[in-house]
Amino acid sequence: MLQQALYLLEHTYGYSAFRGQQQHIIESALAGEDVLVLMPTGGGKSLCYQIPALIRPGLGIIVSPLIALMQDQVSTLTQLGIKAAFLNSTLSADERRTVAYDLRQGNIDLLYIAPERLLQPGTLQWLQQFQISLIAIDEAHCVSQWGHDFRADYLQLNQLREAFPGVPRIALTATATPRTQEEIVQRLELNAPKQFVSSFDRPNIRYSVQAKQDGRKQLIKFLATQRGNSGIIYCLSRKKVEATSEWLQSRGLNALPYHAGLPTELRAHHLTRFLREEEIIMVATIAFGMGIDKPDVRFVAHLDLPKSMEAYYQETGRAGRDGEPAEAWMVYGLNDVMHLSQMVDRSEAHEIFKRNEKAKLEALLGWCEETSCRRRSLLAYFGEQHETDCGNCDTCLTPPKTWDATEPARKLLSCIYRTGQRFGAGHVIDVLRGKMNERMKDLGHNHLSVFNIGAQLSEQKWRSIVRQLLVKGFIHSDADQYGAISLMERSRPLLRGEIQLFLREDIDSKPENMRKTKTSRYNEVSDNDRELWQALRACRKTLADEFGIAPYMVFHDATLMEMMEYRPETADQLLGISGVGESKLEKFGDAFLEVLREHAE
Missing domain, CATH: 3.40.50.300 (P-loop containing nucleotide triphosphate hydrolases)
Structure with missing residues (x-):
């Protein structure tokens, strides 16, 4: 089965080798095992379920809460010559009937479906008539009630274990703490899943x-x-x-x-x-x-x-x-x-x-x-x-500077206390800076000992101190009291002068060396190659418009860069470029070869 996977990778997707843990994940899924995959965005998660779903006999089901992603994936797969479709709320009744007909005729290999539609009793029973190769649950962190993107429909996806016994399930996400990982396994009732956790680092x-x-x-x-x-x-x-x-x-x-x-x-x-x-x-x-x-x-x-x-x-x-x-x-x-x-x-x-x-x-x-x-x-x-x-x-x-904010922080805490812990940051800062207005007079705060004791610092500086003390837990903002700031227990030793406090110095503007960022290599095309580069991009845009798809669905920039570097002259040579599979070669190859011939040195 691995040879089949490698063949698909090269001839359909146009890549010569798997990246990172892709091969091991695919092998586990092909062996019928449940799998949990944590891989950062852009790491190639989709290949991890698409390839085993295509190799194993039957229909691959991909559960996704994201309509835009379903449509994008199906468009991309269609350009690769893969038979894929989606079922979600954007389809008309006629379009849904067409998908159902194509499924019965065996004209669909991968079906993308929203969790709320999949879990409808009629949908589950209907899909049970088909042989299912694999079930992929994308954005699996949505099952976590403690996560950042909880979806109630995901809690019911454990039904898939009983509805499709023996069918491997692969849960995938780019974002999950160790606690969320455990919750995914438990709530989806994955069966002793192999777990593959790639680095979360996106060094670029x-x-x-x-x-x-x-x-x-x-x-x-x-x-x-x-x-x-x-x-x-x-x-x-x-x-x-x-x-x-x-x-x-x-x-x-x-x-x-x-x-x-x-x-x-x-x-x-x-x-x-x-x-x-x-x-x-x-x-x-x-x-x-x-x-x-x-x-x-x-x-x-x-x-x-x-x-x-x-x-x-x-x-x-x-x-x-x-x-x-x-x-x-x-x-x-x-x-x-x-x-x-x-x-x-x-x-x-x-x-x-x-x-x-x-x-x-x-x-x-x-x-x-x-x-x-x-x-x-x-x-x-x-x-x-x-x-x-x-x-x-x-x-x-640009390592940030810190400064000794002990005394200003103590003044701020004293001001909060002496104004009754009933006012927001704006008023407290006005007291510290000695700002006289009608409200100040009405409250009598201009007679407090803390009035005008912080005039040497700007309003912006004081707001920075308030922000950092909030973050560090010295003070609290009360929503029920319109943002009134009050003291926390942690402020006591600071008020008493028992601890020293260093805060981050806010930078007024971006340091000069921060402007010297790495740039995309596509912005560094040599003058000799610039005309060809623009011609390849123009060709891609024309083809994208003709097929009604996004330019990157024709070829990524990296593929165009390889074409510019190696200047393939034949279809076989073009097939050797990363990202060029047989379906795309047939659809787009002649047009790009023509551009390359026109710009041959």
Whole structure:
């Protein structure tokens, strides 16, 4: 069976060898074993279930909660000559009947299906009439009630064990802590699964976090380093998504909004443009991104804090799927910290769940204030220990400065106490800086001993201190009291002068050496090759438009680079290029060979 797998890999997918643990995962699935796979985005998870499902007799079922990914995968598989289809809410009644007919005729090898549709009694009974080769459960972390992306439908997927006895099940995810891994195995009732945990490290992604001072100004400076690149900008609210995209458009950038409140047709149009056009920036809520298989997203930017480390890792994982250098950039500030904390406090969830969510948020906030290697800390959160610094994150490239904030912090804590622990950060800072207004007079806070004792520090500096004390657990923001700040038990020794406190020095702007980032090799094409490079890309775009697919579904940039480097002259030589399989050779080969002949030296 391994020979069959290697044959499929080379002749259908166009690759000469498996990567990482792919071969061992495929061998386990071919042997009929249940498997748990943890592999980072872009690591090649789909091959791990597609190949064994195609080799084993019967129909392969792939469970996915992501409509966009289903459609993308089926389009990609169709270009490879693989018979695939999907069943989800986007299909009309006639389209569903067509899929059912094709299944009965044996014209489908891989069926993508949403969990809520699969679990309908009629659907399960209907699928039991077919021989099933393998069941893949993608985004398996959705089964975890303690995870960042829980889906209630996933809790019922343990029914698959009884509905399809003896059929191997393979659960796959890019994001799971050790606790979540255990929960996946238990809730899906996997049978003594082989577990394959690849490194969570995405070394091609550079992680950078800045304190938010003027988010838009900081964003436009960052985007100046990304000219000509496609990327995603995440915002927490729909309103901010629309305002940010409009503002970027006014600055001459191809920015499109995407959130669940937009009309379905408009969302689909924007997604199509993002997938098929170059230099598009998608400004989105987290409703966008999961399941997007676009390989050349060069940056992911966060204008607001995500809710957890898992969410951050998943969202930044959209960048650099092709293995080329990419950026994960984020700004966050005091308002983000307080807003997310209040969201957790105000939720109607069970107290245990709220405590878990608060712990996840605190872990993310602590990571944002990290002063050592950011990548090592991120990987440690997922249980992966690295002994050396990465050299490719902001804290490695520009080690942050710290300062002795003991006395300013004590002044802040005293001010919170003397104003009754009933006011938000803005008013407390006004007292410290001696800002006189009507409210100050009405409250009589201008007569307090702490009034004007912090005038030497700017408002921005004080907000930085408040933010870091919140993160470190010295103070608390109460959602029920409109963000009123109160003291925590941990503040006592600091107030008494028993401990010394060093805080991170916020950087006003991006250091000069941080601008000297690695660039994609596609931006370093020599002058001699540039005309051919543009011609190959133009050929790909023409074919993509003709077939109604995204350009990367024709060939990835890496494949075009190999064509430019080796200049194949025949179909057999072109077949030797990575990413060129027999189906794509038949569909697209002549057009690319013609371009190569026209530019022969």
